[in-house]
Amino acid sequence: MxxxxxxxxxxxxxxxxxxxxxxxxxxxxxxxxxxxxxxxxxxxxxxxxxxxxxxxxxxxxxxxxxxxxxSSYPSIESKLEMANTRHLSLSAQIRQKGMKSTRKTLLLRKIRPNRENKDYFPNEAYIYEITRLSLINDEPYALQIVNIPFSKFKDADRFNFETFSLYEYMDDQGHRPTTMITYLRIDSLPDEFLEIMNIKKNQKIFHFDYFGFDDDHTLVEFTKSYHLPKYTSFHYITGRTDNLNQ
Missing domain, CATH: 1.10.10.10 (Winged helix-like DNA-binding domain superfamily/Winged helix DNA-binding domain)
Structure with missing residues (x-):
């Protein structure tokens, strides 16, 4: 203890x-x-x-x-610090906090890159889009829309992403992200996911954009991740420069 x-x-x-x-x-x-x-x-x-x-x-x-x-699973007392655990899968982060983690694959499809994804994967004819729901103690916590290049993950449609980690799969394929760039903004969840996440329209959530690069500095993951603030925390560090008051 x-x-x-x-x-x-x-x-x-x-x-x-x-x-x-x-x-x-x-x-x-x-x-x-x-x-x-x-x-x-x-x-x-x-x-x-x-x-x-x-x-x-x-x-x-x-x-x-x-x-x-x-009578029930314990209430959640700890929040996930997203900035500190970026190289762990989301489920691993949840388990580290001593909480029950489950996930559901809502959609897995091979598609042609759209306008946004084409900018990130300009040389890919196809990408995989994986939409997943993460739950903490059986309650919706995060919804992720993952994009990975088909050329590097050709059998992704045969992998069980509910049982195994996305990063375990990417590691097996030799393209696990080793460098991650993350952008955060306060946003609203797209309407089609409101019922799944059990929140109201225009309720604000954390929206993370993840860009994962492998050892060859190739982009191998672009993920939009929507997190409920109830379970999420993050921290940042600011620096002071001599030009601040100039």
């Missing part, structure tokens, strides 16, 4: 981690407060306080005369 947090919080995090990892499932009964206090070597009142807070959150439910049970 994280020793920097209060003891009750450490216990809460420990229980939540067990739920996310599948060691505890929804409907499972927790050990008694006495047993947990003995197991972790802590005061029984500390255990009681941790369980009470998790009941208030809705993660646990107490049944009089029966015990305490897991």
């Amino acid at each position: 994280n020793q920097s947090a209060p003891i009750y919080q450490q216990l809460m995090n420990n229980i939540k981690q067990k739920i996310v990892n599948g060691e505890l499932k929804v409907g499972d009964r927790l050990p008694s407060e006495r047993v947990m206090a003995e197991k972790y070597g802590i005061n029984r009142m500390t255990v009681h306080n941790a369980i009470k807070k998790m009941v208030e959150e809705g993660t646990l439910i107490s049944k009089r005369g029966s015990g305490t049970y897991v």
Whole structure:
């Protein structure tokens, strides 16, 4: 357990981690407060306080005369720092935070580059467009529209992008991005994805554009990624120059 947090919080995090990892499932009964206090070597009142807070959150439910049970996946307390983990797949970033990650492939098709994509892949007759939905604890989190060049990933339509990482596939093909350029803006989600992401029209989200380059400095990925602010954080560094006031 994280020793920097209060003891009750450490216990809460420990229980939540067990739920996310599948060691505890929804409907499972927790050990008694006495047993947990003995197991972790802590005061029984500390255990009681941790369980009470998790009941208030809705993660646990107490049944009089029966015990305490897991009622749902834990609420998300950590946000993903997009700027710090750009070389990891999105699902790996989510798992690093101790949360359940799932994804769905909504569309995978081979297309001719349109006006925008043609600028990024000028020498490609075809590209693959992959539209994927990422979920955190079964709730929509991010929608990604990925474009990769057909000439370097000719069998992408036979790959299971729900089970395996896009970057694992790209690595197997010898063209995993090693340099990533990212642009961020506050935007609205295209109307066709509003229902999928369960948000309202004109609700603002984070829109990331990713440009991934392989070891040969060739563009091998252009991705539009729409993230709900509820689960996303980022940081940036500014520099001061001597010409600032000139």
